[in-house]
Amino acid sequence: MNLDKVVCNCLNVTNGxxxxxxxxxxxxxxxxxxxxxxxxxxGACLEEVxxxxxxxxxxxx
Ligand code: FES
Numbered sequence: 001m002n003l004d005k006v007v008c009n010c011l012n013v014t015n016g017x018x019x020x021x022x023x024x025x026x027x028x029x030x031x032x033x034x035x036x037x038x039x040x041x042x043g044a045c046l047e048e049v050x051x052x053x054x055x056x057x058x059x060x061x
Pocket of ligand 1: 007041043
């Protein structure tokens with residue numbers, strides 16, 4: 001996983017920023033959206049954001 005890769009182009013949210021949000025306690029798409037804003041503008045990235053959230057939540061467990 002490339003942590004510098006941008007997942008949400010609208011807000012320049014990277015894989016690493018999603019990882020930080022998950023490490024800080026976010027476990028769902030909604031919680032990551034609150035912390036990062038990812039997926040809250042056009043919504044085109046939502047599926048990918050969800051995939052990345054699930055990946056890091058699993059890794060955290
Ligand atoms: S690309 Fe993420 S909200 Fe637009």
